Amino acid sequence: MSLRLKIQLIVVLLTLLFIAAVLALQYRAFKESVNEEVVAANRVAAQLLHRTAGVYAAQGTPAMLAYLQGLGRIRSNDVTLFDAGGRELYRSPPSPYKAGRDAPAWFVELVAPHITEQAIDFADGKLVMRANASRAALDAWDQFTVLAAGALLLLAVVNALVFWAVGRTVRPFAQIVGALKQLESGRLDVALPALHGIEANAIGTAFNRMVRALGHQLETEKRALRAETQLSDSRELARWVDHRIEQERRAIARELHDELGQSVTAMRSMALSIAQRAHPHDAQVEAAARTIADEASRLYDAMHGLIPRLTPLVLDHLGLADALNDLAARTRQAHAGVQVDVDVRLGDTPLGSDAALALYRAAQEGITNALRHGRARRLTLLLRATDDAVQFELLDDGGGLASDWSERRGHHGLHWLRERVESLGGRVALEPASPHGVRLTAQVPVPPESTKPMQQETAP
Numbered sequence: 001m002s003l004r005l006k007i008q009l010i011v012v013l014l015t016l017l018f019i020a021a022v023l024a025l026q027y028r029a030f031k032e033s034v035n036e037e038v039v040a041a042n043r044v045a046a047q048l049l050h051r052t053a054g055v056y057a058a059q060g061t062p063a064m065l066a067y068l069q070g071l072g073r074i075r076s077n078d079v080t081l082f083d084a085g086g087r088e089l090y091r092s093p094p095s096p097y098k099a100g101r102d103a104p105a106w107f108v109e110l111v112a113p114h115i116t117e118q119a120i121d122f123a124d125g126k127l128v129m130r131a132n133a134s135r136a137a138l139d140a141w142d143q144f145t146v147l148a149a150g151a152l153l154l155l156a157v158v159n160a161l162v163f164w165a166v167g168r169t170v171r172p173f174a175q176i177v178g179a180l181k182q183l184e185s186g187r188l189d190v191a192l193p194a195l196h197g198i199e200a201n202a203i204g205t206a207f208n209r210m211v212r213a214l215g216h217q218l219e220t221e222k223r224a225l226r227a228e229t230q231l232s233d234s235r236e237l238a239r240w241v242d243h244r245i246e247q248e249r250r251a252i253a254r255e256l257h258d259e260l261g262q263s264v265t266a267m268r269s270m271a272l273s274i275a276q277r278a279h280p281h282d283a284q285v286e287a288a289a290r291t292i293a294d295e296a297s298r299l300y301d302a303m304h305g306l307i308p309r310l311t312p313l314v315l316d317h318l319g320l321a322d323a324l325n326d327l328a329a330r331t332r333q334a335h336a337g338v339q340v341d342v343d344v345r346l347g348d349t350p351l352g353s354d355a356a357l358a359l360y361r362a363a364q365e366g367i368t369n370a371l372r373h374g375r376a377r378r379l380t381l382l383l384r385a386t387d388d389a390v391q392f393e394l395l396d397d398g399g400g401l402a403s404d405w406s407e408r409r410g411h412h413g414l415h416w417l418r419e420r421v422e423s424l425g426g427r428v429a430l431e432p433a434s435p436h437g438v439r440l441t442a443q444v445p446v447p448p449e450s451t452k453p454m455q456q457e458t459a460p
Contacts, residue, residue: 057122374398
Protein backbone atom coordinates (compact mmCIF):
# COMPACT_ATOMS: atom_id res chain seq x y z
CA MET A 1 0.00 0.00 0.00
CA SER A 2 1.42 3.34 -1.03
CA LEU A 3 2.01 6.21 1.38
CA ARG A 4 -0.50 8.35 -0.52
CA LEU A 5 -3.24 5.74 -0.15
CA LYS A 6 -2.48 5.27 3.55
CA ILE A 7 -2.77 9.00 4.21
CA GLN A 8 -5.96 9.15 2.14
CA LEU A 9 -7.51 6.31 4.13
CA ILE A 10 -6.56 7.97 7.41
CA VAL A 11 -8.15 11.26 6.32
CA VAL A 12 -11.31 9.46 5.13
CA LEU A 13 -11.56 7.64 8.45
CA LEU A 14 -11.09 10.82 10.48
CA THR A 15 -13.64 12.68 8.32
CA LEU A 16 -16.17 9.88 8.73
CA LEU A 17 -15.63 9.88 12.48
CA PHE A 18 -16.19 13.64 12.55
CA ILE A 19 -19.36 13.38 10.44
CA ALA A 20 -20.61 10.51 12.58
CA ALA A 21 -20.07 12.58 15.72
CA VAL A 22 -21.89 15.57 14.19
CA LEU A 23 -24.78 13.39 13.04
CA ALA A 24 -25.00 11.75 16.46
CA LEU A 25 -25.24 15.14 18.14
CA GLN A 26 -27.79 16.29 15.55
CA TYR A 27 -29.82 13.12 16.04
CA ARG A 28 -30.00 13.86 19.72
CA ALA A 29 -31.16 17.39 18.96
CA PHE A 30 -33.78 16.08 16.48
CA LYS A 31 -35.12 13.60 19.00
CA GLU A 32 -35.35 16.19 21.75
CA SER A 33 -37.07 18.68 19.40
CA VAL A 34 -39.63 16.16 18.14
CA ASN A 35 -40.25 14.90 21.64
CA GLU A 36 -40.76 18.42 22.99
CA GLU A 37 -43.17 19.37 20.18
CA VAL A 38 -45.25 16.17 20.25
CA VAL A 39 -45.42 15.88 24.04
CA ALA A 40 -46.38 19.54 24.42
CA ALA A 41 -49.06 19.33 21.70
CA ASN A 42 -50.44 16.11 23.18
CA ARG A 43 -50.60 17.64 26.66
CA VAL A 44 -52.46 20.72 25.38
CA ALA A 45 -54.86 18.62 23.32
CA ALA A 46 -55.58 16.34 26.28
CA GLN A 47 -56.41 19.27 28.56
CA LEU A 48 -58.65 20.81 25.89
CA LEU A 49 -60.60 17.63 25.23
CA HIS A 50 -60.99 16.74 28.90
CA ARG A 51 -62.56 20.11 29.65
CA THR A 52 -64.88 20.18 26.65
CA ALA A 53 -65.72 16.49 26.34
CA GLY A 54 -67.88 16.50 29.48
CA VAL A 55 -70.01 19.44 28.26
CA TYR A 56 -70.68 18.01 24.81
CA ALA A 57 -70.98 14.45 26.01
CA ALA A 58 -73.96 15.43 28.15
CA GLN A 59 -75.66 16.71 25.02
CA GLY A 60 -75.10 13.39 23.27
CA THR A 61 -72.86 11.96 20.63
CA PRO A 62 -74.16 14.20 17.82
CA ALA A 63 -73.14 17.27 19.79
CA MET A 64 -69.63 15.80 20.34
CA LEU A 65 -69.37 14.95 16.66
CA ALA A 66 -70.39 18.49 15.68
CA TYR A 67 -67.82 19.90 18.09
CA LEU A 68 -65.03 17.78 16.71
CA GLN A 69 -65.91 18.57 13.13
CA GLY A 70 -65.82 22.24 13.97
CA LEU A 71 -62.55 21.85 15.85
CA GLY A 72 -60.75 20.20 12.91
CA ARG A 73 -57.14 19.00 13.02
CA ILE A 74 -55.31 19.16 16.33
CA ARG A 75 -51.54 19.52 15.80
CA SER A 76 -49.49 16.37 16.31
CA ASN A 77 -52.55 14.41 17.46
CA ASP A 78 -55.15 12.07 15.94
CA VAL A 79 -58.63 12.15 17.50
CA THR A 80 -61.16 9.34 16.86
CA LEU A 81 -64.83 9.22 18.03
CA PHE A 82 -66.63 5.90 18.55
CA ASP A 83 -70.30 5.30 19.40
CA ALA A 84 -71.48 2.91 22.11
CA GLY A 85 -71.26 -0.02 19.72
CA GLY A 86 -67.63 0.77 18.84
CA ARG A 87 -68.40 2.10 15.41
CA GLU A 88 -66.09 4.88 14.27
CA LEU A 89 -68.00 8.14 13.84
CA TYR A 90 -65.16 10.60 13.35
CA ARG A 91 -61.39 10.67 12.64
CA SER A 92 -59.19 13.76 12.51
CA PRO A 93 -58.48 14.97 8.95
CA PRO A 94 -54.90 14.53 7.66
CA SER A 95 -52.49 17.41 8.21
CA PRO A 96 -52.13 19.71 5.17
CA TYR A 97 -48.49 20.42 6.23
CA LYS A 98 -46.15 18.75 3.72
CA ALA A 99 -49.02 16.61 2.55
CA GLY A 100 -48.17 13.48 0.64
CA ARG A 101 -44.71 13.09 2.22
CA ASP A 102 -43.57 11.09 5.17
CA ALA A 103 -40.24 10.36 6.80
CA PRO A 104 -38.95 6.78 6.61
CA ALA A 105 -40.50 4.51 9.20
CA TRP A 106 -37.13 3.62 10.73
CA PHE A 107 -36.34 7.33 11.21
CA VAL A 108 -39.74 8.00 12.77
CA GLU A 109 -39.14 5.07 15.09
CA LEU A 110 -35.80 6.60 16.15
CA VAL A 111 -37.00 10.15 16.85
CA ALA A 112 -40.70 9.81 17.79
CA PRO A 113 -41.58 9.67 21.51
CA HIS A 114 -43.48 6.71 22.84
CA ILE A 115 -46.78 8.14 24.27
CA THR A 116 -49.72 5.90 25.09
CA GLU A 117 -53.11 6.78 23.69
CA GLN A 118 -55.69 8.50 25.90
CA ALA A 119 -59.41 7.59 25.95
CA ILE A 120 -62.36 9.62 27.28
CA ASP A 121 -65.52 7.54 27.89
CA PHE A 122 -69.03 9.00 28.03
CA ALA A 123 -72.54 7.57 28.06
CA ASP A 124 -73.07 6.69 24.43
CA GLY A 125 -69.57 6.71 23.07
CA LYS A 126 -65.79 7.01 23.49
CA LEU A 127 -63.21 9.57 22.43
CA VAL A 128 -59.65 8.27 21.68
CA MET A 129 -56.62 10.60 21.28
CA ARG A 130 -53.24 9.38 19.92
CA ALA A 131 -50.01 11.40 19.51
CA ASN A 132 -48.91 11.76 15.85
CA ALA A 133 -45.23 12.69 15.35
CA SER A 134 -45.17 12.23 11.57
CA ARG A 135 -44.95 15.95 10.72
CA ALA A 136 -42.35 16.73 13.35
CA ALA A 137 -40.37 13.65 12.27
CA LEU A 138 -40.69 14.80 8.65
CA ASP A 139 -39.23 18.20 9.57
CA ALA A 140 -36.40 16.43 11.35
CA TRP A 141 -35.90 14.13 8.36
CA ASP A 142 -35.69 17.07 5.97
CA GLN A 143 -33.09 18.72 8.17
CA PHE A 144 -31.24 15.41 8.48
CA THR A 145 -31.12 14.89 4.71
CA VAL A 146 -29.78 18.42 4.19
CA LEU A 147 -27.16 17.84 6.88
CA ALA A 148 -26.22 14.42 5.47
CA ALA A 149 -25.94 15.83 1.96
CA GLY A 150 -23.73 18.63 3.26
CA ALA A 151 -21.62 16.09 5.16
CA LEU A 152 -21.19 13.95 2.06
CA LEU A 153 -20.29 17.03 0.04
CA LEU A 154 -17.81 18.03 2.72
CA LEU A 155 -16.38 14.51 2.69
CA ALA A 156 -15.96 14.59 -1.07
CA VAL A 157 -14.44 18.10 -1.10
CA VAL A 158 -12.09 17.41 1.81
CA ASN A 159 -10.89 14.13 0.36
CA ALA A 160 -10.44 15.65 -3.07
CA LEU A 161 -8.34 18.43 -1.57
CA VAL A 162 -6.42 15.95 0.55
CA PHE A 163 -5.87 13.67 -2.44
CA TRP A 164 -4.47 16.59 -4.43
CA ALA A 165 -2.39 17.96 -1.55
CA VAL A 166 -1.03 14.57 -0.53
CA GLY A 167 -0.23 13.71 -4.14
CA ARG A 168 1.69 16.95 -4.48
CA THR A 169 3.41 16.35 -1.15
CA VAL A 170 4.46 12.75 -1.76
CA ARG A 171 5.42 13.26 -5.42
CA PRO A 172 9.09 13.81 -4.44
CA PHE A 173 9.07 10.49 -2.57
CA ALA A 174 8.18 8.70 -5.79
CA GLN A 175 11.31 10.26 -7.31
CA ILE A 176 13.31 9.09 -4.29
CA VAL A 177 11.95 5.54 -4.63
CA GLY A 178 12.79 5.53 -8.33
CA ALA A 179 16.31 6.72 -7.61
CA LEU A 180 16.73 3.99 -4.97
CA LYS A 181 15.64 1.35 -7.47
CA GLN A 182 18.15 2.66 -10.00
CA LEU A 183 20.83 2.58 -7.31
CA GLU A 184 19.83 -0.99 -6.44
CA SER A 185 20.22 -1.97 -10.09
CA GLY A 186 23.84 -0.81 -9.99
CA ARG A 187 23.65 2.73 -11.36
CA LEU A 188 25.94 4.96 -9.31
CA ASP A 189 25.45 8.05 -11.49
CA VAL A 190 21.89 8.62 -10.33
CA ALA A 191 21.19 11.99 -8.66
CA LEU A 192 18.05 13.64 -7.34
CA PRO A 193 17.14 17.22 -8.27
CA ALA A 194 16.07 19.81 -5.71
CA LEU A 195 12.80 18.49 -4.25
CA HIS A 196 9.82 20.41 -2.89
CA GLY A 197 9.40 20.34 0.85
CA ILE A 198 11.91 20.61 3.68
CA GLU A 199 11.91 16.89 4.52
CA ALA A 200 11.98 15.69 0.90
CA ASN A 201 14.76 18.12 0.03
CA ALA A 202 16.75 16.99 3.08
CA ILE A 203 16.27 13.33 2.06
CA GLY A 204 17.28 14.12 -1.53
CA THR A 205 20.41 15.96 -0.38
CA ALA A 206 21.34 13.08 1.94
CA PHE A 207 20.68 10.58 -0.88
CA ASN A 208 22.98 12.44 -3.30
CA ARG A 209 25.65 12.67 -0.61
CA MET A 210 25.28 8.95 0.11
CA VAL A 211 25.57 8.08 -3.60
CA ARG A 212 28.73 10.16 -3.93
CA ALA A 213 30.22 8.58 -0.82
CA LEU A 214 29.24 5.13 -2.06
CA GLY A 215 30.82 5.82 -5.44
CA HIS A 216 34.03 7.00 -3.78
CA GLN A 217 34.05 3.98 -1.48
CA LEU A 218 33.50 1.54 -4.35
CA GLU A 219 36.20 3.25 -6.38
CA THR A 220 38.53 3.05 -3.40
CA GLU A 221 37.71 -0.63 -2.96
CA LYS A 222 38.33 -1.25 -6.65
CA ARG A 223 41.70 0.49 -6.44
CA ALA A 224 42.51 -1.45 -3.29
CA LEU A 225 41.50 -4.69 -4.99
CA ARG A 226 43.61 -3.85 -8.02
CA ALA A 227 46.52 -2.93 -5.76
CA GLU A 228 46.06 -6.14 -3.77
CA THR A 229 45.95 -8.14 -6.99
CA GLN A 230 49.07 -6.40 -8.27
CA LEU A 231 50.77 -6.94 -4.92
CA SER A 232 49.79 -10.60 -4.97
CA ASP A 233 51.10 -10.92 -8.51
CA SER A 234 54.28 -9.11 -7.50
CA ARG A 235 54.72 -11.43 -4.55
CA GLU A 236 54.16 -14.45 -6.74
CA LEU A 237 56.68 -13.09 -9.21
CA ALA A 238 59.11 -12.31 -6.39
CA ARG A 239 58.74 -15.85 -5.02
CA TRP A 240 59.27 -17.27 -8.48
CA VAL A 241 62.34 -15.07 -9.04
CA ASP A 242 63.66 -15.94 -5.59
CA HIS A 243 63.14 -19.62 -6.31
CA ARG A 244 64.94 -19.29 -9.63
CA ILE A 245 67.78 -17.40 -7.97
CA GLU A 246 68.14 -20.12 -5.36
CA GLN A 247 68.21 -22.73 -8.11
CA GLU A 248 70.87 -20.77 -9.98
CA ARG A 249 72.84 -20.32 -6.78
CA ARG A 250 72.72 -24.05 -6.15
CA ALA A 251 73.76 -24.76 -9.71
CA ILE A 252 76.65 -22.29 -9.50
CA ALA A 253 77.69 -23.60 -6.09
CA ARG A 254 77.66 -27.18 -7.37
CA GLU A 255 79.64 -26.17 -10.42
CA LEU A 256 82.16 -24.41 -8.21
CA HIS A 257 82.34 -27.34 -5.82
CA ASP A 258 82.34 -30.15 -8.36
CA GLU A 259 83.92 -28.76 -11.51
CA LEU A 260 86.03 -25.75 -10.52
CA GLY A 261 86.96 -27.31 -7.17
CA GLN A 262 88.28 -30.44 -8.86
CA SER A 263 90.09 -28.37 -11.49
CA VAL A 264 91.77 -26.19 -8.85
CA THR A 265 92.69 -29.29 -6.85
CA ALA A 266 94.15 -30.88 -10.00
CA MET A 267 96.11 -27.67 -10.76
CA ARG A 268 97.56 -27.67 -7.25
CA SER A 269 98.45 -31.33 -7.48
CA MET A 270 100.15 -30.87 -10.85
CA ALA A 271 102.01 -27.76 -9.60
CA LEU A 272 103.31 -29.69 -6.59
CA SER A 273 104.30 -32.58 -8.86
CA ILE A 274 106.22 -30.20 -11.12
CA ALA A 275 107.91 -28.62 -8.10
CA GLN A 276 109.06 -32.00 -6.83
CA ARG A 277 110.45 -33.02 -10.22
CA ALA A 278 112.23 -29.69 -10.74
CA HIS A 279 113.71 -29.58 -7.26
CA PRO A 280 117.12 -31.01 -8.01
CA HIS A 281 117.39 -29.51 -11.50
CA ASP A 282 115.80 -26.06 -11.78
CA ALA A 283 115.14 -23.85 -8.75
CA GLN A 284 113.22 -21.22 -10.74
CA VAL A 285 110.79 -23.80 -12.13
CA GLU A 286 110.34 -25.22 -8.65
CA ALA A 287 109.59 -21.78 -7.21
CA ALA A 288 107.10 -20.97 -9.96
CA ALA A 289 105.37 -24.34 -9.51
CA ARG A 290 105.09 -23.83 -5.73
CA THR A 291 103.69 -20.33 -6.32
CA ILE A 292 101.06 -21.82 -8.61
CA ALA A 293 100.25 -24.44 -5.96
CA ASP A 294 99.92 -21.76 -3.26
CA GLU A 295 97.65 -19.62 -5.46
CA ALA A 296 95.56 -22.67 -6.30
CA SER A 297 95.24 -23.42 -2.60
CA ARG A 298 94.15 -19.83 -1.86
CA LEU A 299 91.73 -19.98 -4.80
CA TYR A 300 90.31 -23.23 -3.43
CA ASP A 301 89.85 -21.69 0.05
CA ALA A 302 88.23 -18.57 -1.42
CA MET A 303 85.94 -20.74 -3.54
CA HIS A 304 84.89 -22.76 -0.50
CA GLY A 305 84.21 -19.55 1.37
CA LEU A 306 82.06 -18.31 -1.52
CA ILE A 307 79.96 -21.49 -1.83
CA PRO A 308 78.11 -21.12 1.53
CA ARG A 309 77.32 -17.53 0.63
CA LEU A 310 75.74 -18.70 -2.62
CA THR A 311 73.83 -21.59 -1.11
CA PRO A 312 74.34 -23.78 1.95
CA LEU A 313 75.05 -27.16 0.38
CA VAL A 314 75.43 -28.56 3.87
CA LEU A 315 71.74 -27.70 4.39
CA ASP A 316 70.75 -30.02 1.54
CA HIS A 317 72.93 -32.87 2.78
CA LEU A 318 72.93 -32.66 6.58
CA GLY A 319 69.93 -30.53 7.61
CA LEU A 320 69.26 -27.20 9.27
CA ALA A 321 70.94 -27.97 12.61
CA ASP A 322 74.31 -28.85 11.00
CA ALA A 323 73.96 -25.93 8.59
CA LEU A 324 73.54 -23.48 11.49
CA ASN A 325 76.51 -25.00 13.32
CA ASP A 326 78.59 -24.70 10.13
CA LEU A 327 77.47 -21.03 9.77
CA ALA A 328 78.46 -20.37 13.40
CA ALA A 329 81.87 -22.02 12.90
CA ARG A 330 82.60 -19.97 9.78
CA THR A 331 81.52 -16.80 11.60
CA ARG A 332 83.92 -17.51 14.50
CA GLN A 333 86.69 -18.20 12.01
CA ALA A 334 86.08 -15.02 10.01
CA HIS A 335 85.62 -12.73 13.05
CA ALA A 336 88.16 -13.26 15.77
CA GLY A 337 86.82 -12.65 19.27
CA VAL A 338 83.17 -13.16 18.32
CA GLN A 339 81.34 -15.82 20.32
CA VAL A 340 78.51 -17.66 18.59
CA ASP A 341 76.31 -20.10 20.52
CA VAL A 342 73.86 -22.43 18.78
CA ASP A 343 70.97 -24.23 20.50
CA VAL A 344 68.81 -26.34 18.18
CA ARG A 345 65.86 -28.37 19.48
CA LEU A 346 63.82 -29.67 16.58
CA GLY A 347 63.27 -33.22 17.74
CA ASP A 348 61.45 -35.31 15.13
CA THR A 349 59.65 -32.36 13.57
CA PRO A 350 60.20 -32.52 9.81
CA LEU A 351 60.90 -29.24 8.06
CA GLY A 352 60.41 -28.55 4.36
CA SER A 353 63.30 -27.37 2.23
CA ASP A 354 61.75 -23.92 1.67
CA ALA A 355 61.12 -23.39 5.39
CA ALA A 356 64.63 -24.62 6.30
CA LEU A 357 66.20 -22.31 3.72
CA ALA A 358 64.13 -19.35 4.97
CA LEU A 359 65.28 -19.92 8.58
CA TYR A 360 68.88 -20.33 7.42
CA ARG A 361 68.68 -17.05 5.49
CA ALA A 362 67.23 -15.44 8.63
CA ALA A 363 70.32 -16.57 10.53
CA GLN A 364 72.61 -15.23 7.78
CA GLU A 365 70.82 -11.86 7.67
CA GLY A 366 70.75 -11.55 11.45
CA ILE A 367 74.45 -12.38 11.87
CA THR A 368 75.46 -9.97 9.11
CA ASN A 369 73.45 -7.08 10.59
CA ALA A 370 74.58 -7.79 14.16
CA LEU A 371 78.26 -7.73 13.17
CA ARG A 372 78.11 -4.93 10.59
CA HIS A 373 75.70 -2.49 12.26
CA GLY A 374 75.54 -3.53 15.91
CA ARG A 375 79.23 -4.47 16.32
CA ALA A 376 78.13 -7.38 18.48
CA ARG A 377 80.64 -9.64 20.22
CA ARG A 378 78.30 -12.40 21.30
CA LEU A 379 75.53 -14.05 19.31
CA THR A 380 73.02 -16.68 20.42
CA LEU A 381 71.08 -18.73 17.87
CA LEU A 382 68.01 -20.61 19.14
CA LEU A 383 65.80 -22.94 17.11
CA ARG A 384 62.69 -24.42 18.71
CA ALA A 385 59.84 -26.59 17.43
CA THR A 386 56.30 -26.35 18.85
CA ASP A 387 53.15 -28.25 17.98
CA ASP A 388 52.41 -26.15 14.91
CA ALA A 389 55.49 -24.02 14.14
CA VAL A 390 59.27 -23.80 14.15
CA GLN A 391 60.70 -20.61 15.63
CA PHE A 392 64.18 -19.19 15.12
CA GLU A 393 65.63 -16.53 17.41
CA LEU A 394 68.90 -14.61 17.14
CA LEU A 395 69.98 -12.52 20.13
CA ASP A 396 73.04 -10.25 20.05
CA ASP A 397 74.75 -7.92 22.54
CA GLY A 398 75.40 -5.13 20.05
CA GLY A 399 74.49 -1.46 20.11
CA GLY A 400 70.82 -2.08 19.45
CA LEU A 401 68.41 -0.32 17.14
CA ALA A 402 68.30 3.38 16.43
CA SER A 403 65.17 5.19 17.62
CA ASP A 404 64.15 5.98 14.02
CA TRP A 405 65.36 2.78 12.39
CA SER A 406 61.87 1.85 11.13
CA GLU A 407 61.55 5.20 9.30
CA ARG A 408 64.87 4.99 7.52
CA ARG A 409 65.11 3.76 3.99
CA GLY A 410 67.01 0.64 3.20
CA HIS A 411 66.78 -2.56 5.24
CA HIS A 412 66.37 -4.39 1.94
CA GLY A 413 67.72 -7.59 3.43
CA LEU A 414 65.14 -7.51 6.22
CA HIS A 415 62.32 -6.73 3.76
CA TRP A 416 63.47 -9.59 1.53
CA LEU A 417 63.56 -11.92 4.56
CA ARG A 418 60.07 -10.85 5.69
CA GLU A 419 58.66 -11.46 2.20
CA ARG A 420 60.26 -14.89 2.07
CA VAL A 421 58.96 -15.96 5.49
CA GLU A 422 55.48 -14.48 5.03
CA SER A 423 55.14 -16.28 1.71
CA LEU A 424 55.37 -19.48 3.76
CA GLY A 425 52.67 -18.27 6.16
CA GLY A 426 55.12 -17.22 8.86
CA ARG A 427 56.19 -13.93 10.39
CA VAL A 428 59.37 -11.99 11.19
CA ALA A 429 59.94 -9.55 14.06
CA LEU A 430 62.86 -7.29 14.96
CA GLU A 431 62.90 -5.62 18.36
CA PRO A 432 65.33 -4.25 20.95
CA ALA A 433 66.66 -6.71 23.49
CA SER A 434 67.19 -6.10 27.19
CA PRO A 435 69.50 -4.69 28.48
CA HIS A 436 70.98 -3.98 25.04
CA GLY A 437 71.23 -5.58 21.65
CA VAL A 438 68.67 -6.80 19.15
CA ARG A 439 66.36 -9.81 19.02
CA LEU A 440 65.41 -11.19 15.58
CA THR A 441 62.68 -13.83 15.45
CA ALA A 442 61.34 -15.76 12.50
CA GLN A 443 58.56 -18.32 12.71
CA VAL A 444 57.25 -20.67 10.02
CA PRO A 445 54.26 -22.98 10.40
CA VAL A 446 54.44 -26.74 10.31
CA PRO A 447 51.53 -28.70 8.75
CA PRO A 448 49.58 -30.46 11.53
CA GLU A 449 49.83 -33.88 9.91
CA SER A 450 53.61 -33.64 9.88
CA THR A 451 53.95 -32.77 13.57
CA LYS A 452 55.45 -35.52 15.69
CA PRO A 453 56.48 -35.76 19.36
CA MET A 454 59.71 -33.86 19.96
CA GLN A 455 62.88 -35.17 21.52
CA GLN A 456 65.20 -32.72 23.23
CA GLU A 457 68.40 -32.36 21.26
CA THR A 458 71.08 -29.78 21.88
CA ALA A 459 73.76 -29.05 19.33
CA PRO A 460 76.96 -27.51 20.67
